[in-house]
Amino acid sequence: MIIKNNNVKNRITFTPSISEIIFRNFIKNIHINKLINKKTMKRITIIAAILLTSTMLFAQSVEFTPLFGYDISGKVNGYYGTFDVKDDISFGGILSVEVDNMSYIELGYQRTNTEVAVSSYGDFLVGNRTDLAVEHYQVGFLREFAEGKVVPFAKLSLGTTRYAQMSDGNDRYWLFSTGVGFGAKVFLNEMVGLRLHTNLILPMEFAGGGIFCGIGGGGGGCSTAVTFNVPLVHWNLGVGLIIKLPN
Numbered sequence: 001m002i003i004k005n006n007n008v009k010n011r012i013t014f015t016p017s018i019s020e021i022i023f024r025n026f027i028k029n030i031h032i033n034k035l036i037n038k039k040t041m042k043r044i045t046i047i048a049a050i051l052l053t054s055t056m057l058f059a060q061s062v063e064f065t066p067l068f069g070y071d072i073s074g075k076v077n078g079y080y081g082t083f084d085v086k087d088d089i090s091f092g093g094i095l096s097v098e099v100d101n102m103s104y105i106e107l108g109y110q111r112t113n114t115e116v117a118v119s120s121y122g123d124f125l126v127g128n129r130t131d132l133a134v135e136h137y138q139v140g141f142l143r144e145f146a147e148g149k150v151v152p153f154a155k156l157s158l159g160t161t162r163y164a165q166m167s168d169g170n171d172r173y174w175l176f177s178t179g180v181g182f183g184a185k186v187f188l189n190e191m192v193g194l195r196l197h198t199n200l201i202l203p204m205e206f207a208g209g210g211i212f213c214g215i216g217g218g219g220g221g222c223s224t225a226v227t228f229n230v231p232l233v234h235w236n237l238g239v240g241l242i243i244k245l246p247n
Contacts, residue, residue, distance in 0.1 A: 018130070019130035019131070019165065019167045020130075020171075022083070022116060022118055022128060022129065023116070023130050023132070023165040023171055024171065025081060025083070026076065026083040026116050026132075026163075027163065027171070027173050060098040060099075060100075060101070061098040061244060061245075062095070062096065062097050062098070062244070062245040063094075063095075063098075063104075063242050063243065063244050063245070064093065064095055064096075064242075064243050065093060065095075065096065065195050065240040065241060065242050065243070066091075066092075066093050066240055066241055067090070067091060067092045067093055067094060067110065067238050067240040068089070068090070068091050068238060068239060068240070069089070069090045069091075069197075069237055069239065070087065070089060070090065070236070070237050071087060071088055071089070071090040071110075071112040071114070071134070071234055071235070071236050072087045072234070072235045072236075072237075073085035073112075073114070073134070073232060073233070073234050074233065075119070076231055076232050081118060081119075082118070082119045083116050083117070083118060083119070084116065084117045084118075084119050085114060085115075085116050085132065085134070085232065086115045086116070086117060086129075087114070088112050088113065088114035088115075089113075090110055090111065090236055090238065091110070091111060092108065092109045092136075093108070093109055093240075094107070094108040094109075094195075094240065095107045095108075096142065102147070103143055103144070104141070104143075104144075105139070105140070105141060105142075106138075106139070106140045106141070106142055106155065106157070107138075107139055108136070108137075108138045108139075108157065108159075109135070109136070109137055109138075110135070110136045110138075110201075110236065111133060111134070111135045111136075112133070112134045112135075112234075113131070113132075113133055113166070114131075114132050114133075114134060115129045115130065115131055115132055116129060116130060117129035130167050131165070131166035131167040132164070132165065132166060133163075133164040133166050134161065134162070134163060134164075134234065135161065135162040135164070136159065136160075136161050136162075136177060136179070137159045137160050137161075137162070138157040138158065138159035138177070138201075139157060139158060139159055140155050140156060140157025140158070140159075140179060141155060141156055141157070142154070142155040143155070144185075149186065150185070150186055151184060151185040151186075151187070152183070152184045153182065153183060153184065153185065154181070154182040155179070155181050155182070155199075156178070156179070156180055157178065157179035157180075157181075158176075158177075158178050158179075159176075159177055159179070160174050160175065160176060160177060161174070161175050161176075161177040161201060161203040161234075162174050162175075163175075175203040175204060175205060176203070176204045177201055177202060177204060178201075178202050178204065179199055179200065179201045179202070180199070180202075181197055181198060181199035181200065181236075182198065183195065183196050184196050187242070190244070191243070191244045192241070192243060192244070193241075193242040193244075194240070194241065194242065195239065195240035195241075195242050196238075197236075197237075197238055197239075197240070198235070198236065198237050198238075199235070199238070200233060200234070200235055201233070201234040201236065202234075203231065203232055203234075205231055
């Protein structure tokens with residue numbers, strides 16, 4: 001929001017809108033340090049694409065799966081108030097490359113267009129909300145546990161999560177994130193099937209680290225430790241249409 005001050009010649013004051021205040025305090029509430037900037041994200045994307053492309057040259061099979069689901073996020077409580085990320089529909093896709101029998105490397109994308117609402121902060125903000133986009137970019141490893149028409153699986157992934165303000169602003173914030181999930185593939189024929197899954201995406205904020213040294217009766221030594229906070233958990237339930245690409 002821009003307000004022109006007529007008392008001072010040629011001076012323009014920039015006043016944040018309610019949406020900007022909500023989004024920025026939501027970000028502060030999950031203590032985001034900018035672990036990933038735009039340049040770093042581009043490098044990660046390029047490296048992941050190169051690795052996946054080179055893997056596809058030796059793949060036993062390749063699957064492309066458009067996804068549709070429902071994302072459950074919950075609330076963030078902290079010094080800057082309580083912010084409720086609303087549950088909403090999600091969409092995205094996964095490219096799966098079989099690198100060994102029943103083992104896959106996956107490149108996935110998921111997006112949820114939702115809202116973040118203020119349930120506790122101050123009288124002038126409580127009850128207000130702003131549009132929010134949540135995006136997950138993940139590289140993962142999937143392991144199947146059976147062969148046939150119904151194939152159960154489990155997966156682990158690592159990547160980034162982006163929170164983007166969608167109204168009255170253009171702020172973007174990135175975090176490292178990990179994922180864990182399981183589900184089943186149900187094949188209708190050799191080339192087409194359904195993917196039923198549930199995933200947990202855990203954005204991680206760096207909390208601290210250090211090097212610790214000591215001397216004891218058996219000698220001395222040093223160790224390192226790094227800790228992370230998980231400010232918000234995204235739980236996704238979804239279904240996808242598996243399309244096996246010709247070898």
